[in-house]
Amino acid sequence: MTIPTAGLSAEELQQAAKDHLWLHFTRMAGYREADVPIIVRGDGCYLEDSNGKRYLDALAGLFAVQIGYSYGDEVGEAAAAQLRELPFYTNWSYAHPRAIELAAEVASLAPGDLSRVFFTSGGSEAVESAWKLARQYYSARGEARRGVARAPTGGEVPTRVDEAQAVRSERRWKAISRHIAYHGTTMGALSINGIPALRDPFEPLVPEVHHVRNTNRYHRPAEETEEEFTRFLLDELEHAIEAAGPETVCMVIFEPVQNAGGAFTPPAGYFAGVRELCDRYDILLCADEVITGFGRTGAWFGSEKYEIRPDLITIAKGLSSAYASIGGVVATNKVMEPFLESSSMYTHGITFGGHPVQAAIALKNLEIMKRERIVEHVADEQDRFRDTLAQLLELPIVGDLRGTGFFYALELVKDKETRATFDDEECETLLRGFLSPRLFEAGLICRADDRGDPVVQISPPLVAGQQEFDEMVGILGDVLAEAWGRIT
Numbered sequence: 001m002t003i004p005t006a007g008l009s010a011e012e013l014q015q016a017a018k019d020h021l022w023l024h025f026t027r028m029a030g031y032r033e034a035d036v037p038i039i040v041r042g043d044g045c046y047l048e049d050s051n052g053k054r055y056l057d058a059l060a061g062l063f064a065v066q067i068g069y070s071y072g073d074e075v076g077e078a079a080a081a082q083l084r085e086l087p088f089y090t091n092w093s094y095a096h097p098r099a100i101e102l103a104a105e106v107a108s109l110a111p112g113d114l115s116r117v118f119f120t121s122g123g124s125e126a127v128e129s130a131w132k133l134a135r136q137y138y139s140a141r142g143e144a145r146r147g148v149a150r151a152p153t154g155g156e157v158p159t160r161v162d163e164a165q166a167v168r169s170e171r172r173w174k175a176i177s178r179h180i181a182y183h184g185t186t187m188g189a190l191s192i193n194g195i196p197a198l199r200d201p202f203e204p205l206v207p208e209v210h211h212v213r214n215t216n217r218y219h220r221p222a223e224e225t226e227e228e229f230t231r232f233l234l235d236e237l238e239h240a241i242e243a244a245g246p247e248t249v250c251m252v253i254f255e256p257v258q259n260a261g262g263a264f265t266p267p268a269g270y271f272a273g274v275r276e277l278c279d280r281y282d283i284l285l286c287a288d289e290v291i292t293g294f295g296r297t298g299a300w301f302g303s304e305k306y307e308i309r310p311d312l313i314t315i316a317k318g319l320s321s322a323y324a325s326i327g328g329v330v331a332t333n334k335v336m337e338p339f340l341e342s343s344s345m346y347t348h349g350i351t352f353g354g355h356p357v358q359a360a361i362a363l364k365n366l367e368i369m370k371r372e373r374i375v376e377h378v379a380d381e382q383d384r385f386r387d388t389l390a391q392l393l394e395l396p397i398v399g400d401l402r403g404t405g406f407f408y409a410l411e412l413v414k415d416k417e418t419r420a421t422f423d424d425e426e427c428e429t430l431l432r433g434f435l436s437p438r439l440f441e442a443g444l445i446c447r448a449d450d451r452g453d454p455v456v457q458i459s460p461p462l463v464a465g466q467q468e469f470d471e472m473v474g475i476l477g478d479v480l481a482e483a484w485g486r487i488t
Helices: 010-020 072-085 097-109 123-149 160-168 187-192 196-202 226-244 270-280 333-340 356-371 374-394 424-441 466-487
Strands: 039-043 046-049 054-057 114-120 174-178 209-212 249-254 284-288 312-315 327-332 398-404 407-412 447-449 455-458
Touching: 054 466, 072 356, 097 114, 097 327, 097 356, 114 123, 114 333, 123 187, 123 249, 123 284, 123 312, 123 327, 123 333, 174 187, 174 226, 187 196, 209 226, 226 249, 226 270, 249 270, 270 284, 327 333, 356 374, 374 398, 374 407, 374 466, 407 466, 424 447, 424 466, 455 466
Parallel strands: 174 209, 174 249, 249 284, 284 312
Antiparallel strands: 039 046, 046 054, 114 327, 312 327, 398 407, 407 455, 447 455
């Protein structure tokens, strides 16, 4: 059955897509002959295309649709009410009720003393804003401390050179991220990325980011203990800080669970050690919670689950369940303090940051999540989800299952005994040539990805239950078994 949408038939939509729409991260040449997949509606964990075919969305859009696709009417009513009341106003020196209410709600959910919210339009902007804030924090702190640090003693009068030096000594600009980590695509966020294939086309990037090892333990020596792995990672991070010059590093930015490369969880003691190093060297710690925030890990924030105690977190995606384009940076009072001094100002702004309609949608999303106990549902179901996915470890092509909450990845291997992976040409054939189209054809949307070692990423809406878990594993099992048959 072909399902028309308002204005254009399915055939007209297809032609218009080919003629005018530039898809993101897409090899457009592939659609010169093939049809563009056009998704026209959703309900629960399922999507439907313009030809009437249904798909189980095992990726939650892009790790984003926490409440699933069935709350459009309720969220739409909140958006319509806001459009009638105030369709737009800016947060540049002004406030409006929905931005204030949403900031207070986010602060109430965020762990520790994270309580100051700067809104953006999405995740890349949030990461960009966090880095700019970290850079300017030290300058603003230097301005605030200048009078104290250079106060005259014994009749000494500070010179302008003395004062300028006091400010310069507080300037920091470098960031430290992890290899293979994805943090967005705007130029600053892209610079923080640890994925060479995404960075290379746009070099030279924003100076200066140092990258350290991520927490992938699958290819580490078998005899290495978790404690030894943690120490190895922390020693490398400290070496990177020392090599960069601690007085020049403004921010360490890590995801609680790293997405790219396949749901890398932290070893025991890791984030406690990262926090200690940041405290020792006076560096701001930012947890990129664009994916892990708002229930994905079975807690409201990954920072809460792993006791990270960050100075900054970045948020987006689950803040509105992707029903609206909104993100933000949440900061502690310590970070905010220098900007409360006289003429200090965070010299940054975004037209649509904290847009009243986006904020109204995000507020309604959080209301639904609390009312329906979505985060508690993930905490209750996460073990059953993992146990169901673990059935796939019986397949010879599946080497590892890792993740937490409703956020998992399967690593694919040529040899389970040696953990040998596929080379670039084999990944191209396996992932793009077979797995991605075959899974879609079988009615399952997930991600076959090789930004690190080849993985299949599975991250459904947070309303998924055993029925959806079983369906995912059934389709994945059949398709992965077929893939193994093709390569052996």
